[in-house]
Amino acid sequence: MDIRHLRHFLALAEEGSFTQAARREFIVQSGISASIRALESDLGVHLYVKGTRPPRLTAEGRALVPAAREAVRSFTAVYDAVGQASSRLTGWLRMGVFSHVEHLVPLAGVLSRMAVLHPDLDVTLSQLPTEEMLRLLRVGQLDCAVLSAPEPAPRELEVTPLAVEPIVLAGASGHPLGRASSVSVRDLTDQRFIEPPRYWAVRTDLDRLFRDAGLRRRRVFEVDDWGIVLDLVAGGAGLAFLPEAVADQGRESGVWAKTLTDATLERRVDFVLPRGQAATPAARTLRTELAAVG
Incomplete structure (x- = not known):
């Protein structure tokens, strides 16, 4: 067989x-x-x-x-x-990752070096939602993942912080908030928003932010791709909270970006693998390499 x-x-x-x-x-x-x-x-x-x-x-x-x-x-x-x-590292390394992390974590460079040093190691790299990666890690269908780990982290998983990136409010050039000297959470009530799906870590933080402030917002688009979110913002479809590096890409299209005066939003990038003997040698090696360059 x-x-x-x-x-x-x-x-x-x-x-x-x-x-x-x-x-x-x-x-x-x-x-x-x-x-x-x-x-x-x-x-x-x-x-x-x-x-x-x-x-x-x-x-x-x-x-x-x-x-x-x-x-x-x-x-x-x-x-x-x-x-x-x-x-020598051999066999398969099954890895999950969420989108737009290369500017924060040199994942491709580290994996390339590992491929040269360990030619018998094969890697499967899948871009998946955070909740799905956590589930696959728990059942042994992923060996490691780069994601925003929940707090507190599940006991069966080991989390190594790699980077932190600000999440900023972004809007089109003609939006009134673009002319404001400062923007608070209360300025956002009933605004139109373009947001990631519920299973994204950033969406969980946004839901908590508005719930704690007792405010409503209108969700006009739910999109699972930061690039499309940025295009919709540039077109005036609504506001969005974006990773700072993504928002910067829209400046040539007239997209502005602001940090809130009364709330801090961040996207953490963590390396997660099973705790103890459940972690594979390849996953442990990759964690060491990424932590060293972080």
């Missing part, structure tokens, strides 16, 4: 889509299908109900999921053990 077939089986079971499973495993969709057929041939059973969309596991398929996870985990542990003994 090929361990890759088990990996591909798990990818389809966990993603629920041939497209997403193929993207996760960096292969074509036909490769996922071929792996499933080979695994079914080895086991002599059907693992998925034929012709169902989305793919639905048979009883045998459901029974295989926990065993397959343990097999893949054990297989990775073999490479990790050998890698530790020879000071």
